[in-house]
Amino acid sequence: MKIIYQIAIIFSICWVSQVVEALLPFAFPASVIGMILLFLLLATGVLRMEHIREKSDFLLSNMAFFFIPAGVSVMNYFDVLKSSLIPLVLICLVTTVITFAATAYSIKLTVYLMNRRKRNHG
CATH class of the missing domain: 1.20.5 (Single alpha-helices involved in coiled-coils or other helix-helix interfaces)
Structure with a gap:
């Protein structure tokens, strides 16, 4: 259940950043909005690192996998x-x-x- 909770938090932040990107009157990447939002949530204490540690460690350790589509596009x-x-x-x-x-x-x-x-x- 803990992993599902962590995935839900991360995907919720990604979804909110997509919504914010759609609402902005100028082009700004949703991924950057998501990083800023995550930083603000962690800095203000609304979100603690323990809430997302396992899932974020997994994503960071497998980051190279996420560069494959960009490499293929190049x-x-x-x-x-x-x-x-x-x-x-x-x-x-x-x-x-x-x-x-x-x-x-x-x-x-x-x-x-x-x-x-x-x-x-x-």
Whole structure:
């Protein structure tokens, strides 16, 4: 029963994000809306991590499976993408470096703030 409850929570968040996307007067991905909604629910304490831990761990451990349709689509449209191959590879390389840098600085900031909080409270 616990797994069904966790699946219901995750699918409910996905459904609400789809509804919000349909109601918005501009294009915005439902997946991003869902992540923002999940973050807000977790940050405010309305939803606790224990409510979705097992199912989210399962989904994260099997994440590569969910990239198969996107990979197949890229292969199906390779003839279309071939004309823009160099700009696409360049964009992928640049955004990868930016993502690595943003992640590294986020972790550095988080460690700094945690150490500062520990010194002030401990």
